[in-house]
Amino acid sequence: MREFMDYIQSAFYAATGWNRDNSYSSLNATADALLSFPTPRGLRITLGSLATPQFATAYQLGTVGVVDGSVSYLYSTVSLRNAVAQSARIPLPDLLKSYKPLVELPRGTIGTGDFLEGWDASEKNTLAYGRLYLPQSMLEALVVKRFSPTLQMQISAVSDQTLRNGGTVLGMVQYDRQRYGIEGLASSDGGLMGVRGLYNFGGDAENLKTPYGSSNDVATGNGIGEREGIYGRFSTGAELYYGTLNKSGGMSMGVRFATLPTYRGTPLTATMTINPLMGNISWSYAVMAGKFCSLATRMDFNVYSYESEWAVGTELWRRRKSSWAVDAGKESPAPEQAPPPKLERSFQAKIEWRLDDPLPAPEPPEMQSAPKELPQAEEDNDKYSGVLKARLDQHLKIGLLWEGRVKSLLFSLGSGIDLRRLDTPFRSLGLEVQFSS
Amino acid sequence: MAFNFNWSPLTADEEFYQRAQDLLTTALNKSPKPPIIVDDILVTEFNLGSVPPELEILEIGDLAEDRFRGIFKMCYSGDAFLTLRTRVQANPLNTYLSAKPAFTSPQPLAAAAGLTIPLSITLSEIKLSAFVILVFSKQKGLTLVFRNDPLESIKVSSTFDSIQFVRDYLQRTIEGQLRTLMMEELPAIIHKLSLRLWCPDQLPREDEAPRESADDEVAVDPFAAPPLDAVDASGHVLDANELSSLSLDGGFELHPLFSQKNLLRLAALNDSHRTLSLFTPGIKSAMFRAWAGPMDRLDAGRSTPLAAQGLLRTHSVLGNSTTYTFTDAGSLDNGQLPSRSSLSSLNSTTMGLSVGAGRHPRTSRKKKTRVVNLRRKTDTASEATSDTGETMSETSSMAGPSSEPINATSIPEEPEDEEPIGSSSKVRFAKGPETELSKRLPLSMDIFTDPVDSVEAVVMSVEEKTKVPTGGQAKALEAGAMTPIRNPFNLDRKRPNGSDTSSVILEQAWIARMAGEIARRVYDEKQRNANFWAERNDAPPPAYEATQ
Numbered sequence: 001m002r003e004f005m006d007y008i009q010s011a012f013y014a015a016t017g018w019n020r021d022n023s024y025s026s027l028n029a030t031a032d033a034l035l036s037f038p039t040p041r042g043l044r045i046t047l048g049s050l051a052t053p054q055f056a057t058a059y060q061l062g063t064v065g066v067v068d069g070s071v072s073y074l075y076s077t078v079s080l081r082n083a084v085a086q087s088a089r090i091p092l093p094d095l096l097k098s099y100k101p102l103v104e105l106p107r108g109t110i111g112t113g114d115f116l117e118g119w120d121a122s123e124k125n126t127l128a129y130g131r132l133y134l135p136q137s138m139l140e141a142l143v144v145k146r147f148s149p150t151l152q153m154q155i156s157a158v159s160d161q162t163l164r165n166g167g168t169v170l171g172m173v174q175y176d177r178q179r180y181g182i183e184g185l186a187s188s189d190g191g192l193m194g195v196r197g198l199y200n201f202g203g204d205a206e207n208l209k210t211p212y213g214s215s216n217d218v219a220t221g222n223g224i225g226e227r228e229g230i231y232g233r234f235s236t237g238a239e240l241y242y243g244t245l246n247k248s249g250g251m252s253m254g255v256r257f258a259t260l261p262t263y264r265g266t267p268l269t270a271t272m273t274i275n276p277l278m279g280n281i282s283w284s285y286a287v288m289a290g291k292f293c294s295l296a297t298r299m300d301f302n303v304y305s306y307e308s309e310w311a312v313g314t315e316l317w318r319r320r321k322s323s324w325a326v327d328a329g330k331e332s333p334a335p336e337q338a339p340p341p342k343l344e345r346s347f348q349a350k351i352e353w354r355l356d357d358p359l360p361a362p363e364p365p366e367m368q369s370a371p372k373e374l375p376q377a378e379e380d381n382d383k384y385s386g387v388l389k390a391r392l393d394q395h396l397k398i399g400l401l402w403e404g405r406v407k408s409l410l411f412s413l414g415s416g417i418d419l420r421r422l423d424t425p426f427r428s429l430g431l432e433v434q435f436s437s
Numbered sequence: 438m439a440f441n442f443n444w445s446p447l448t449a450d451e452e453f454y455q456r457a458q459d460l461l462t463t464a465l466n467k468s469p470k471p472p473i474i475v476d477d478i479l480v481t482e483f484n485l486g487s488v489p490p491e492l493e494i495l496e497i498g499d500l501a502e503d504r505f506r507g508i509f510k511m512c513y514s515g516d517a518f519l520t521l522r523t524r525v526q527a528n529p530l531n532t533y534l535s536a537k538p539a540f541t542s543p544q545p546l547a548a549a550a551g552l553t554i555p556l557s558i559t560l561s562e563i564k565l566s567a568f569v570i571l572v573f574s575k576q577k578g579l580t581l582v583f584r585n586d587p588l589e590s591i592k593v594s595s596t597f598d599s600i601q602f603v604r605d606y607l608q609r610t611i612e613g614q615l616r617t618l619m620m621e622e623l624p625a626i627i628h629k630l631s632l633r634l635w636c637p638d639q640l641p642r643e644d645e646a647p648r649e650s651a652d653d654e655v656a657v658d659p660f661a662a663p664p665l666d667a668v669d670a671s672g673h674v675l676d677a678n679e680l681s682s683l684s685l686d687g688g689f690e691l692h693p694l695f696s697q698k699n700l701l702r703l704a705a706l707n708d709s710h711r712t713l714s715l716f717t718p719g720i721k722s723a724m725f726r727a728w729a730g731p732m733d734r735l736d737a738g739r740s741t742p743l744a745a746q747g748l749l750r751t752h753s754v755l756g757n758s759t760t761y762t763f764t765d766a767g768s769l770d771n772g773q774l775p776s777r778s779s780l781s782s783l784n785s786t787t788m789g790l791s792v793g794a795g796r797h798p799r800t801s802r803k804k805k806t807r808v809v810n811l812r813r814k815t816d817t818a819s820e821a822t823s824d825t826g827e828t829m830s831e832t833s834s835m836a837g838p839s840s841e842p843i844n845a846t847s848i849p850e851e852p853e854d855e856e857p858i859g860s861s862s863k864v865r866f867a868k869g870p871e872t873e874l875s876k877r878l879p880l881s882m883d884i885f886t887d888p889v890d891s892v893e894a895v896v897m898s899v900e901e902k903t904k905v906p907t908g909g910q911a912k913a914l915e916a917g918a919m920t921p922i923r924n925p926f927n928l929d930r931k932r933p934n935g936s937d938t939s940s941v942i943l944e945q946a947w948i949a950r951m952a953g954e955i956a957r958r959v960y961d962e963k964q965r966n967a968n969f970w971a972e973r974n975d976a977p978p979p980a981y982e983a984t985q
Contacts, residue, residue, distance in 0.1 A: 024546060025545070025546055028546060158538045158541045163537075168537065194543055241548055243529070243530075246533070248533070250528065250548035252547035273546060273550075274547070278550050307553065
């Protein structure tokens, strides 16, 4: 389950129109969400509140033998009014990370004003976040500052007695130009410097300059049914790190293909990353087999040591008032879609939901990200009531996670099982409960 | 006298090597490994070689059929070798990230992908040079401690010898690890082996054996072995009969045995219990009975057994002594024990302490402790005699003519310098906070300086109260200095009469008495020395520990 504060942070990014996924570090996000989800340990209770549209608090109390907890505060200069913070109404797919289809890159030229509605050049959107872990006296701090529609800086710091020098600071500058995104980072720990970049091509990245509704749109978005092959976007990127103090470094390259929401076939994401220094190659493949089921698999191979690893994972959503179902054959239920297929989709929804379909309010095309999610979220809320995630890796370790909502409480029940040690198979067991308002 | 060390049968025994390999493997994997080592460390080859170490006997402190204690100088430059095998993480970014908080992690996508490489390390050409302290007793097994860092040089050859950087790093790291192994793990291994050989009955209760050895070290602890010349609250010297009836739970006040500061702190602590005050003082130099026996430890809190014990004990005594007053002792203190100068201020504070919390269930443990500590006491006694003998002569010369025989000459001087080292090293086997105890080495030096204080005190008290016969019993004088009302019998009874036949008995009694005196001095010294218990500071305040 995403932590409440992480969810609020993503609401900040949505409100400011920053595309978090246009970064090389999130190239594998889909496969990671399906294959390396963390399972809770012990009992953990989180109380969160978006007290004002600009201020959020969260308190966490947990016990794994010893009681610990944390207090966190978040302040944002931009109003997060559109974020749904009540745990009774939070759209579950947003909170329970799952297969996330790519978001279409916003079109139009940058800087003309239509790129981001309400963006004011003089406005420097800032987010400040702090979290204090109590018995350990560990302090986390994060400041995100937006300088321009394309430039954002993020500084995170940890202060802890046990760390060398008492803490670390990581600074990151992000530059996002739709077609490519570059990040530069520096860490105080070991003097680590890094740069990573992502370049998009194919699919919607080809016609970024053309505004919506042009003739080109018909050829790509709507006319996809007539085209052969699958419609998606390629992304390729690389990262490079160098520790100036310990004289060590690392690098990797990667490529991803992911279908876009307008593609009517089965949504899929395939990635390959190569670490040429260490000889590590990794492939992952994730597919949304149906509206209520996602599958992912990953394979690692090291050409130097011939070590290999594999992992498979799945995610089953629970439909409201029904049992677990794999609803294959349905069209993509992508929560974010370009307006023209939106009509098509709501028509289908009408079929599915018989008569009680809420009026599919035709949305203005310039509404991009955050405001649009509201009716969608309500729809998703109706559709989903919980999710079961499972993964299995080559060490025969099983991770199970059941997340959902009971009344207005969000819960997450998970366990790690080791099949190789059948005498004590449960390696970890945990329950997280979250309430927010 | 000659010793015959047989090296080759030891090295020829195949089973010995198997056992030694197993022990080394467990020892190497016990401590948390650096993140660069991703697998268990396996000892694949181990050979002691054919060249035995050179041993030079420097000193033999104790020699009997069933026990031995001595100091050796050991030099070794033989052909022993050791081969380890493990797997290391070759990606520096991976190890870099493993120790860092996730919040500030740069979160690389694939740059931190791991590459584990099998690594085999051979240690050879080991050169050792050390002073070894060897203590052997049939009951306690063999204890071997290095007095200094034994490792002189070692050759590390590994799979990565061609890479200069890696080789240097390995050399450095392994030398550091070996030093800790030699200083800390090796004595434990040897002790365990020797226990298996000589006293297998101790093996099943392995966790208790170190406690007993640790128990030895705290023989000077006045609670473990109450001073034979204990005084009661008003300073009366207790005679042997009273002492035998004295149990720590009994009605006798033992307040002079407690730290002044601790009492104040405990009072503050108790106040904070009863009020809503958030201030809970850390009890620094808490004296604890935790070492008195295994059972004592069990019912204390696990994290702060020491402080909790101190708390318990103080409660009990204060609860039993409601009629006690400090004022007399404080005024007559003569500056001999500076920690008691503020006793009158304590008086008001301690009245606030609760009167409950008697310690009844401990009566039975007392005797057991005495039995265990029997042998150590004689050690301390001889030590006490050797240096208080000088004190006595000084005292008599300064305090005027004395008819008492000074019997220090009849007691052979025994070098006790190395004894605290050898004994403190035993504490290494304890699982608890043994590091503090090993620091008792400098304290033993203070013992020798301390009697000077007592000499002055005696002189002062003699000048003050001229009716006191200036006997050789500094203890009685000292006790008398603290009380306004003297018990006339306590001095006369213990005065030696000078006859040859009774002198032996007298001497023994006197030795025992002096042992108690020294024990009390050490205890006082501990209280005064703030740094001694400084490491206790980080322990949580005992206020929240369940004491019973």
